[in-house]
Amino acid sequence: MASRRGDPNAPVRTRGRPATSKKHAADSAAPAGTSPAPRVLDTLFEAWRAAGAEYAVEALRNRRHGDLPRWMAALETLPDVRPTEVSLGATVSAGGESLNDTTYEQLHRALRGLIPWRKGPFHLFGIDIDSEWRSDLKWARIVDHLDLDGSRVLDVGSGNGYYGWRMLEAGARSVTGIDPSQLATLQHAAVAHYMDRGAAGIANRNTVLPVRLEDFEAGEPYDVVFSMGVVYHRRDPMAHVQHLVRHTHARTTLVLESLVVDGAPLEPRERYARMRNIWLVPDIGTLCSWLEAVGFGFTQVADVSPTTPREQRSTDWMPFESLRDALDRADPALTIEGYPAPKRAVMIARRP
Ligand SMILES: C[S@@+](CC[C@H](N)C(=O)[O-])C[C@H]1O[C@@H](n2cnc3c(N)ncnc32)[C@H](O)[C@@H]1O
Numbered sequence: 001m002a003s004r005r006g007d008p009n010a011p012v013r014t015r016g017r018p019a020t021s022k023k024h025a026a027d028s029a030a031p032a033g034t035s036p037a038p039r040v041l042d043t044l045f046e047a048w049r050a051a052g053a054e055y056a057v058e059a060l061r062n063r064r065h066g067d068l069p070r071w072m073a074a075l076e077t078l079p080d081v082r083p084t085e086v087s088l089g090a091t092v093s094a095g096g097e098s099l100n101d102t103t104y105e106q107l108h109r110a111l112r113g114l115i116p117w118r119k120g121p122f123h124l125f126g127i128d129i130d131s132e133w134r135s136d137l138k139w140a141r142i143v144d145h146l147d148l149d150g151s152r153v154l155d156v157g158s159g160n161g162y163y164g165w166r167m168l169e170a171g172a173r174s175v176t177g178i179d180p181s182q183l184a185t186l187q188h189a190a191v192a193h194y195m196d197r198g199a200a201g202i203a204n205r206n207t208v209l210p211v212r213l214e215d216f217e218a219g220e221p222y223d224v225v226f227s228m229g230v231v232y233h234r235r236d237p238m239a240h241v242q243h244l245v246r247h248t249h250a251r252t253t254l255v256l257e258s259l260v261v262d263g264a265p266l267e268p269r270e271r272y273a274r275m276r277n278i279w280l281v282p283d284i285g286t287l288c289s290w291l292e293a294v295g296f297g298f299t300q301v302a303d304v305s306p307t308t309p310r311e312q313r314s315t316d317w318m319p320f321e322s323l324r325d326a327l328d329r330a331d332p333a334l335t336i337e338g339y340p341a342p343k344r345a346v347m348i349a350r351r352p
Pocket of ligand 1: 119135156157159178179211212213227228230233
């Protein structure tokens with residue numbers, strides 16, 4: 001089996017989060033009656049330690065999301081099967097071997113235990129994880145504008161690491177994803193579990209750490225830094241961009257993807273497209289000025305596209321409200337709050 005030790009990513013650490021406890025969260029999380037081998041959480045924590053991120057083990061253990069024990073239990077019941085085929089294509093997949101009914105049911109139940117799946121799609125041993133987002137569509141709008149060959153990548157707000165697999169496909173040497181969502185981290189661990197077992201050296205090249213950008217310190221800067229779908233969630237977007245720059249060197253490419261509006265930036269009164277946590281939706285000029293202010297003077301607007309219900313929708317694997325419920329039924333060019341419907345821009349910036 002491929003080992004997740006020896007992560008090629010540079011050691012990472014966060015400020016003010018010393019590693020203390022030696023007890024694994026998995027020790028108390030595995031449900032009675034299951035004897036998975038190997039223990040997925042142990043493997044995950046081992047990978048984080050190998051990446052110098054002991055603090056991530058602490059972070060996962062100490063944050064008390066009410067659903068965490070259930071998610072951890074789901075992870076620990078992933079069956080011990082090895083794929084013969086792995087794909088990092090539009091549907092990230094592992095499989096090849098057909099499972100007997102019991103094992104298929106066990107895998108299905110474990111993956112359903114990690115609902116909602118927002119980013120994807122994935123396909124594991126005959127199970128289609130049809131996520132809320134067709135993240136492959138966003139990636140298709142970006143990938144041809146970049147050269148990731150041999151690069152060390154930081155993906156800020158990585159979600160469950162879907163794009164990390166695609167970045168490896170596009171030639172990245174390693175990807176470090178960071179995202180404070182515990183569920184996204186655990187979904188990544190579930191997928192990586194099978195990637196790891198099927199293709200030597202793949203899983204340890206795509207890591208997702210449960211940490212916020214503001215708390216993340218890398219040992220060395222990255223060649224390509226992505227922030228996709230994050231900046232408008234930040235109360236202080238300029239501070240977000242400044243934090244991104246801390247992880248760059250003189251030749252780093254910075255990819256900033258954001259909701260945008262035409263005209264003046266939009267500060268939603270309360271919600272935007274039903275989301276409470278949108279502070280400011282910039283126009284393209286404002287995005288350029290933020291990037292310029294931190295020394296990224298050459299900015300290419302690689303794509304501007306509306307977000308449609310084809311790309312973001314409720315599914316079996318994300319059964320809650322989605323984009324369609326956030327648009328004005330009479331006029332889908334508007335959100336239900338009367339703002340312009342979502343559209344997104346991909347900015348690719350370099351230093352002059
Ligand atoms: C809208 S999702 C975008 C996910 C993915 N990058 C994409 O483009 O599809 C925003 C993600 O940013 C993460 N996030 C929010 N605040 C963050 C922060 N301070 N540092 C890193 N990630 C953050 C959220 O947990 C969430 O997974």
